[in-house]
Amino acid sequence: MTDDSSDASLWPTHAAPKAVPLYEVVKRQITEAIFEGRWPPGTVLPNEIELAERFGVAVGTLRRALNDLTKEGLLARRRKTGTVVTDRTPQISLRFLLQYFRLHGLDGGLQRAVARTLKVTAGPATGEEAAGLRIAPGEEVLRIDRLRMVEGLPAMLDHYTLSPTRFPVVPREVAEMPTLIYTHLIEAGGLRISAVREKLAAEAATPEVAAELGLEPGAPILVIEETVYDQLNAPVILALHEASTARHRYVNELQ
Template sequence: MSSDAPRLTELSLPLYEVVKRQITEAIMIGTLEPGSVLPSEVALSQTYGVAVGTIRRALMDLTNDGLLSRRRKTGTIVTGRKPQHSLRLFFQYFRLHGLDGSLSKSVTTVTSLDFETASASDADKLQIAKDASIVRFHRYRSVDDRPIMHETLTLPVERVPDFPKRKEDIPPLFYLHLLDKYGIRISAIREQIGADLATDIDARWLDLKLPAAVLTIDEVAYDQMAVPVLISAHRATTQNHRYVNEIR
């Protein structure tokens, strides 16, 4: 385990749960390989800046989940069993389904990319300082060459150093990019869903004839340490598709 692991005392989740997520993440991405022996509880408590009892609770839960095994002479071992995708740890992001219930695979196109300073609203949602540097980009999703959703995504620049400078270089599988490039796994999303009258901008991106209604989805996404890392504003037409959110 790295001595550079972040201190956890200011996070809103129970500390043992945050420790569990961090260790589970290390197992998932291979930092902790099967057969690895974890440091002692005292060493882990110093690494994470939490009490030994907090570490013990996290390790006990991970042992009960089958990810770790306690051995009297050896210590705590990584079993090699993969974590189960569950509500406690991971969130399977939204899917778009046709009216017949079939899963629709959307294609994303980025239309703009800007580096700005955070507004008061951005700062509040991302828990960063007002006027901190952020990156904001807009894209739309299409299915069978028909636009169905457009969205604006915003992140703190400090979390994504060397972010692409051209919109064409932003990968379509953005959540996977966050994990592969920056080690950020989106582990939870808090969303608010509503409806609104379509604006001229909606009509442009979604090819709508006004007046029309759109589905709105406003989200804050959290990383594996329960820190907000991404805010998104989605606006979609439901004429031919439905938004389905699955938790496993």
Template sequence: MTDNNPPPAPVNFSRLSENDSAPLYEVVKRHISEAILLGEWASGTVIPSENALAADFGVSVGTIRRALAELVSEGMLMRRRKTGTVVTGWAPLHNLRYFFQYFRLHNKEGALLKSRTVLLDYQLGEANAKDAEKLLIEEGSPVYRLHRLRSIDGVPAMHEQFTIVASKVPDFPGPDELPELLYRYLLEQYGLRVAAVREQLTAGLANDEDCRLLELTAPHAVMIIDAVSFDQAATPVMMTHQRASTEHFMYVNEIR
């Protein structure tokens, strides 16, 4: 009987860094999920064997097996007898891991898009009354404030403001060393896993800053996203305020 499944695409995974503080199986999951989400492994692709992946990543077969088992349970992969492990074509975009890395921005055809960010402002300041209420800290407590512009293929899509509890991130990097993938950095550097997000979406008119950063002409509507992120102990660690134009992009929230 002939197997008509397409061969796996040639995805080159680099060996994992010994300095990566996240569990190895989670890092393997991240790399494999990226290959799927970015279309490097299409729906129906039979991925390489566990032994081949272990050699590629430089980890044990047990680590690969655990990473694949979790991706199967999340619905990104499925096991087929006599075939192997297959990409399902279903991406759980509600999952916080994908939410934070790709921010659920899609084009008008529904394809998931990967954005790039530029840091606009960086400050170490004191929590105001609103910060203290939302983050359950004392007013005047030290907080980091970041302002970033998020673009897709050079087109401004969103600008975002972060307020991070400073006590949660000792020795936080300065503006020149701040990584683009902030949530991944918080997990890998501090073991700070965002376990829940309370999010509020509203609509409004673009202000002067929106028009300047997002290249809009007033009057223009913008989507406003306010969120508080919580760690594993249900403690608030971060507050975000995002303002986006939906002229070219969609914000998709999938519930499973």
């Protein structure tokens, strides 16, 4: 097992938003550290008192966050060892759905992905985008393109379309884009997700997509069309994911 959790560079640094319960903030910060690979499987977390001090919360608040993450499968409590980051698939709830990387290795193992923003562009909504987001045709939208890497190899392209009027907190510069977009929208943009609709299809990679994913043109890829709805049941985010199936399988578990 590794014990890298004492390295200050691995600790989340963003401030807790006032509108979110503190234990939820701690859960999200721990989740982000795990999903970004800063706390890899086998990492032993400090004891609860030290961990609470580092997060600036009461021990009871910290314990509630750890208990939830243990139930969800991200952490495990082990005698004589303490709290450890697992390598198991989390028990996915709607809260985790859009943070969790759902491509697994061919052996079924959970993959840790690193996302890199390729570009951010603004422009008038196409007819299809306007209909999908229920906005006026031609209204400005932001388009975010990202590439996810697993063990240094390209795994999936992500394309997001959203309204900057609805989410003015979304940066327009590549260098300022947060690693976990949905966490940013939840914490800074007030997003409350009520539902997610996905459509999956097997398609042949175009030359452009194949080049980004390191595949031959025409190679089979998994295409996931995603619509995210807020608490008013309004569509607020359109996403398209194009994933290589050469080394991965798509796994989605909801409870």
